Amino acid sequence: MNFLQEIFTQLEAAPDTTFLQELRDGRIVSVTGSELMELVRKAQSFLAAQRLKKGDRCALLAHNSIRWVAMDLAVMAEGLIVVPLYGRQAPEELVVMMKDCAPALICCGDTELRDGIVENWDEAPPQFVFDQIFDRPGSSAATVKLDDSDAVTIIYTSGTSGEAKGVVLNAGNISHMLGCTSARLDLLMENKNKAGQDRVFHYLPFCFAGSWIMLLTCLLRRSLLTLNTDLSRLAKDMRAAAPDYFLNVPALLERMRKAVDEQLANTGGLALTIYSHAQRAWLRKQAGYGGSIWLSVARALIFPTIRKKMIGSNLKALICGSAPLNVETQLYFMMLGIPVLQVYGLTETTAICTMDDPRHIEPGRVGPAISGIEMKLGESEEIIVRGPNIFPGYWKRPEETAKTLRDGWFHTGDQGEVNEAGN
Known part of the structure; x- marks a missing residue:
């Protein structure tokens, strides 16, 4: 069983457990395991309608959100390669990366992000915003078309050279890493939280590898992951989340x-x-x-x-x-x-x-x-x-x-x- 199948198993085994919540303007928007799976199925239904083939790239340009998570999981489940992009980066720089990986489509969190790409790329592939993607019935069941050797993501990094390069990671890489991170967190949480979920706060963009690994680890562990969506409220949201631990720079x-x-x-x-x-x-x-x-x-x-x-x-x-x-x-x-x-x-x-x-x-x-x-x-x-x-x-x-x-x-x-x- 690969990492994605294991995550889906955890979501389906805890349908009424809250896995993710966003803090927006002091309000809490949350999803349970069953609700997140329904969003994944909707995104899979959308992707299936695009008639993409295994290995096609799908650019994901959006800020952290519950729908970002559902889109990410759906793209991988369809056997496609997700290319996560930083929503605060200059559109012309994002276009350079997308021209390099040649995505079959671009999924954007909102029209502002989409328009920034269109204005800088006359021959851009089809673009869709989340409101279009998730405004449809879901497929009957979430499926996983994924082998360990299959590439699941291309993450662009400048490294020490300053030139962005696409780092390919496959399902086997992710499966191994999630086993390691979860085992180390087991040591941290041993005898400290037997009564409930790990509470985790998160503010770092999912398009960065370490941040993404933390997200997947939390889903695998049935943790409650609270997402900050406004850095100006970081201190308030941190206290409101009352986390057991969280990733920092x-x-x-x-x-x-x-x-x-x-x-x-x-x-x-x-x-x-x-x-x-x-x-x-x-x-x-x-x-x-x-x-x-x-x-x-x-x-x-x-x-x-x-x-x-x-x-x-906590x-x-x-x-x-x-x-x-x-x-x-x-x-x-x-x-x-x-x-x-x-x-x-x-x-x-x-x-x-x-x-x-x-x-x-x-x-x-x-x-x-x-x-x-x-x-x-x-x-x-x-x-x-x-x-x-x-x-x-x-x-x-x-x-x-x-x-x-x-x-x-x-x-x-x-x-x-x-x-x-x-x-």
């Missing part, structure tokens, strides 16, 4: 840390005194000088309030990737009682090569290799990787593929180091 964690410092500086008084002394005591403890009464007081009186006001009272951990995280920032959140699990990977590695083990976090490092893959250092300490997570190649770029995939190893272009613990 370092820049957001830096902003969160700065906001706490500024708020306490403005408040002043005893809270600031305890907080400042506790921070210094924490740094001394990391240097091996033992604890302090200030830390104990802050953990009892200050840090729980910070955690609740910042993110909510948080078990933050997950962080996409760029190096300042070790001081990681230690800061650990001081507050919030572990930060680091992830390292590239789109070409199905987003992930390493993930922190929640039981053994080593600040400043990105954890051990995920299950089933090999990593080592090559010439000039370059990180090279092989395993079932490695992409089959770049779309129509055999020379570029040959440069990075050599003797079964993917050459990341990143330098690294590894310690005795494998981190």
Whole structure:
């Protein structure tokens, strides 16, 4: 059973369970397992009417939403290749990517996104907006026309060259990765949420590999995934979602840390005194000088309030990737009682090569290799990787593929180091 069949099985086995919810202008729009499957069937019915053939590309240009998820699942289920595109990127840049992969059709979240493409591409393939796609009866049953070797997505990434290349990922890549991510989250949530679903908050665009893998992992785990649809409401939505964990980039964690410092500086008084002394005591403890009464007081009186006001009272951990995280920032959140699990990977590695083990976090490092893959250092300490997570190649770029995939190893272009613990 491939990953898509497993996701459909989970949705059908929990028809009344809420899997996804959008926060829009303070309102909550949600779908259960059965409702999401109905949307998938509607999208499949639309795609079947277009008489596309297996392997045709379908561009998906939309902001995060429940219908984005349904469209994504339907495209893959029909044996087509989904090409997710970033809705905030300049239309002329998106057109370059689409000309490269030659989609049979373009599915847009709204008319504004569609018009941006049409204005920059006279010979664009047929375009449809979500209102057209989902305004139809669904097919009788969701089917999956997918083998492990079949390409399921082309994700465009500039990497270090600056030129966008289409990274092809197949069903086998995704199936392996979802097994790894779910197993690591099992360790995080062990004995912490037996009574219900994982609660996950999400704000990163699904068109990025790591964000997409988190989405699919949540569906597979029957998690409740809450989608932020307005970045200006990010802090409010984060607290409203009260997540157990969520995926981040370092820049957001830096902003969160700065906001706490500024708020306490403005408040002043005893809270600031305890907080400042506790921070210094924490740094001394990391240097091996033992604890302090200030830390104990802050953990009892200050840090729980910070955690609740910042993110909510349920948080078990933050997950962080996409760029190096300042070790001081990681230690800061650990001081507050919030572990930060680091992830390292590239789109070409199905987003992930390493993930922190929640039981053994080593600040400043990105954890051990995920299950089933090999990593080592090559010439000039370059990180090279092989395993079932490695992409089959770049779309129509055999020379570029040959440069990075050599003797079964993917050459990341990143330098690294590894310690005795494998981190």
